[in-house]
Amino acid sequence: MNRTARSRAPSILAGIAASLAASLALAQGAAYEPASKYNLQPPVTEIATRIYDLNTLILVICGIIFVAVFGAMFYAIYAHRKSVGHQPAQFHENTTVEIVWTVVPFLILILMAWPATKTVIAMKDTSAPDLTIKATGFQWKWGYDYLRGEGDLREVADGISFYSTLSTTLEERTNARAKDADYLLDVDNVLVVPVGKKVRILTTANDVLHAWWVPALGVKQDAIPGFVRDTWFRAEKVGVYRGQCAELCGKEHGFMPIVVEVKSLEDFRAWAAERRKATTAGAPAPSAAAGAPVPQTVAASARTGN
Ligand SMILES: [Cu+2]
Numbered sequence: 001m002n003r004t005a006r007s008r009a010p011s012i013l014a015g016i017a018a019s020l021a022a023s024l025a026l027a028q029g030a031a032y033e034p035a036s037k038y039n040l041q042p043p044v045t046e047i048a049t050r051i052y053d054l055n056t057l058i059l060v061i062c063g064i065i066f067v068a069v070f071g072a073m074f075y076a077i078y079a080h081r082k083s084v085g086h087q088p089a090q091f092h093e094n095t096t097v098e099i100v101w102t103v104v105p106f107l108i109l110i111l112m113a114w115p116a117t118k119t120v121i122a123m124k125d126t127s128a129p130d131l132t133i134k135a136t137g138f139q140w141k142w143g144y145d146y147l148r149g150e151g152d153l154r155e156v157a158d159g160i161s162f163y164s165t166l167s168t169t170l171e172e173r174t175n176a177r178a179k180d181a182d183y184l185l186d187v188d189n190v191l192v193v194p195v196g197k198k199v200r201i202l203t204t205a206n207d208v209l210h211a212w213w214v215p216a217l218g219v220k221q222d223a224i225p226g227f228v229r230d231t232w233f234r235a236e237k238v239g240v241y242r243g244q245c246a247e248l249c250g251k252e253h254g255f256m257p258i259v260v261e262v263k264s265l266e267d268f269r270a271w272a273a274e275r276r277k278a279t280t281a282g283a284p285a286p287s288a289a290a291g292a293p294v295p296q297t298v299a300a301s302a303r304t305g306n
Contacts, residue, residue, distance in 0.1 A: 040052050040055055040215065041215045041216045042216065043216060043218060044216050044217060044235050044236055044237045044239065044241065044262075045216075045217050045218050045219075045233045045234055045235055045236060046122075046218075046234065046236070047119070047122060047123055047217075047218035047219075047233065048215070048216060048217055048218030048219075048233075049218075050115075050119045050122070050218070051119060051218050054115055054116055054119055057112075057115065058112055058116075061108065061111070061112060065108070123218070123231070125232070126200050126230045126231065126232045128150070128151065128198065129149060129150060129151050129198045129199060129200035129232060130151040130152050130153045130194075130197040130198045130199070131146070131149065131151060131153040131154070131156075131157065131193065131194065131197055131198070131199045131200070132146075132147045132148075132149025132150070132151075132154070132199075132200045132202065133145065133146050133147065133157075133191070133193075133199065133200070133201055133202070134147055134201075134202040134203075134204065134228075135191075135201050135202065135203050135204075135212045135223065136203075136204050136205060136206055136223070137203070137204070137205035137206065137207075137208075137209075137210025137211075137212070137223035137245065137249065137256075138163075138205070138206045138207060138210075138256075139206075139207045139208060139249060139250050139252070140166075140245075140249065140250065140251075140252035140253065140255055140256040141163055141164060141165045141166070141256050142163070142164045142187075142191075142210075142212070142245075142256060142258060143161075143162070143163050143164070143206075144160075144161065144162055144163075144164060144189075144191050145160075145161045146158060146159065146160040146161070146272075147202070149200065151198070152197075153194065153197060156268070156269055156272045157268075157272040157275070157276070158276075159276060160272060160275045160276055162189045162275075163188075163189065164187045164188065164189045164190065164191065164258070164259070165187060165188050165189070165256075166184070166186070166187060166255045166256060166257060167186045167187055167188045168180075168182075168183055168184050168185075168186050168255075182242065184254065184255065184257060185242040185244070185257045185259070186257065186259065187257055187258075187259045190240070190259040190260065190261045191258070191259065191260045191261065192260075192261045192263055192268060192271050192272075192275075193235065193260060193261070193262055193263070193268065194262070194263060194264070194265045194268035194269075195235050195236070195237065195238050195262050195263065195264055195265065195268075196234065196235070196236065196265070197234060197265070198232055198233075198234045199232060199233055199234065199235075200230055200231075200232045201219065201221065201230060201231050201232065201233075202228050202229070202230045203221045203222065203223040203224075203228070203229045203230065203231065204223055204224065204225070204226075204227060204228050204229070205223040205224055205225045206225065207225060207249075208225065208249050208250060209222060209223065209224055209225070209247045209249060210222075210223040210245045210247050210249045210256070211223060211245060211246035211247035212231070212243070212245075212246075212258060213243045213244060213245070213246035213258070214233075214241050214242070214243030214258055214260055215243060216241040216242075216243075217233040217235060217241055217243075217260065218233060219231050219232075219233050219243075220246055222247055223247070235260075235262040237262065238262050238263060238264055239261075239262055240259060240260070240261050240262075241259075241260045241261075241262065242257060242258065242259050242260075243257065243258040243259075243260070244256070244257050244258060245257075245258070
């Protein structure tokens with residue numbers, strides 16, 4: 001170690017210690033408290049509940065297999081050890097053993113695949129929605145368009161259109177200020193939906209792959225440029241549910257959260273009436289704002305006249 005390096009080392013150590021102390025102080029001041037650090041978010045839709053129960057069921061099955069296999073193995077290693085004079089058993093080409101160790105895993109897989117397949121089929125059933133909303137992924141924000149789809153609420157929010165952009169401050173991101181409870185999970189315009197109604201979300205993207213993911217609602221769907229995919233949820237509880245883009249989409253992939261506010265039907269109607277007034281008054285909309293990139297699906301349908 002030369003002289004310069006030796007004299008520099010203590011100041012580097014002091015710097016590390018100071019930044020550790022600072023981040024510790026920030027961590028103590030942070031208010032973020034997840035419902036559980038070790039489990040999925042509390043589900044608020046039937047699908048999310050089914051996913052939650054599936055996760056628990058399959059974890060329990062895996063746990064039982066783990067304990068049984070390792071229990072048998074360690075018991076065999078211990079009880080049949082050479083030092084007590086145990087002779088190895090001979091069961092080469094034992095048809096019964098071979099049938100048992102093929103059939104048992106097969107049955108376990110069927111037991112796991114049955115409820116999983118039923119849930120996946122239910123997740124894909126986007127028929128008969130009460131409200132249809134298009135979610136467009138942009139680098140790096142979401143755009144929402146309430147469409148005149150089908151169902152009772154098709155007229156209520158028709159034409160509402162806005163961008164939803166991260167609202168976490170730069171001070172929080174650079175640790176100049178303590179991070180608040182919804183760090184990187186807060187947006188300027190939240191997606192508002194009614195409770196107890198089937199909401200169909202059409203996903204697409206303007207530039208690269210994104211994915212619309214809200215764990216508490218049991219929804220995760222890729223948003224693909226030039227294609228339209230769909231998913232659905234029926235929230236059973238009024239509240240605010242947060243998610244994130246779940247497809248690596250560039251340098252600000254972690255900075256385009258999703259916030260869904262579930263309101264009572266009356267509150268949703270009131271919000272929609274208010275918002276429609278604002279939209280018709282000339283507020284910028286994702287597909288109408290001057291200079292804004294037009295989603296490819298819209299552009300394509302405009303070109304072909306569909
Ligand atoms: Cu993204």
